[in-house]
Amino acid sequence: MNGYLLFKPIVLATLFIKEQVKEPVALFWIVISPVVMFYLINYAKLPEGKLSYKYLDITSWFYAFVSSSVALFGLAFYIVGRRESGFLRSFVYTRSTKVIFLSGQFLAYSFMSVIYCSAFYGLTRFYFGVMGFSEFATIVGRFYICFLLFSIPSLLLTLIPMGFQNANTVFSIVSFVMLALGVVSISSSHPVLEVVSFFNPMWWANQIMLVGVADGLLVVMFVGVLFVFSLWMTYRFLLINPVWSRY
Amino acid sequence: MKRLVVSSLDVRYANRILFNKASFKIEAGSLSGLLGPNGSGKTTFFDVVCLLKKMDGGEIHNSFSTLLYLSQVVNTPPVLRMFDVFNMMMLFCSDTRVTQKHALGKIEKWSPGIAERYCEIWKKKSSLCSYGEKRWFFTLSLLSAHADLVILDEPTAGVDPEFRYHIWKCLEGAVAEGVAVLVSSHNVDEIVTHCDDFYMLSQQRLNRFTGAESFMSAYGAKSLDEAFIRAASHAKG
Incomplete structure (x- = not known):
């Protein structure tokens, strides 16, 4: 295998990132909406003294939600979009092109996840005092694990033959349900909710943001294994033809 | 010589038979056409050759090393310029790096005087290109990639x-350099x-012809269009 073949996913990821950056509305919305929500909730709920709370205790759910948005509406939704536009049918139909496409897509949204996390950190951290690089690096690391966690169901969702609009609706429902169940679980210890939380990726993402990678090593390893499995499943069963086409 | 040979091809969708013992052959350095009415199975045939659809019977022997297929639907990311789209396409279509210089060299050699128009589209935003411009740009760019079998759907x-x-x-021009093209x-x-030759998809078979006369006489027609219509009505019947 020559160097160019290995280099292809990186070049493709660069082009995908360029495409994403040239569509600033989606970029802006995924970054800004959680930040605005964060300030609105804190303005309504937190008395002045609560600012002494640890930063991650207040923001962990927001980071979890942002990482889910990047996985669902970035990584997975763009796979559906490229299928429904006919792009996959035109160029991605062999084993090697599937590998290039999925690798490029994953690299692009790995990069975007770090950008989204950094933007959220930059726009909210100063509210709690001085920023620190080691704290920032820790948060980015945890956030990236959350992104991998949400990529598992997101990638598997792309294997369902849904059109663009239906995919958008389903992704929105999944995002909303995960968040709603996560929020409900904060103030309730009902046994049913505890069981539901166990199967809610948003709850696990919140735990990862709070506990960290070192203390949650088993969970992180489990996420890694499941992510590799879901990526392989996506490669193996990637839908090439648009759902709207007759093929 | 490199060749693609399809023998006794059977393909069906649910209970509709598209191909029944159909055969086809194309060799390096030849240009073959495929005719057929809408819905008769031309795209399905290409999909089968490109292993996008499984056949229900028959055999395919393909000794070409690199096959490229341009389907009917080609949508490009609207925010990107065509040079980015070109680079994106070549990541999937060529194992070695294909540059604008390389593509222009080939295209200008095959059809002198075209380079300027190609360069104009090269710089254009994808969303501002017409459908015709995109198809033209894609077809020519694909031909300049290092493939020995190129399949082009309309x-x-x-x-x-x-x-x-x-x-x-x-x-x-590409065929003269040894590429096999099926269109x-x-x-x-x-x-x-x-x-050089063409196949008419009729009665679930691929009937081969080498010229207008044999095509018209096979269907007892006085014009090419009449021959096509008669063949198509056979296909539907």
């Missing part, structure tokens, strides 16, 4: 006469004029 559909002229010139079209004239 590359001239929606393309104006000037671009169509250049597409056929470039197809013939479908609804325009019988252009297939008969430019192709």
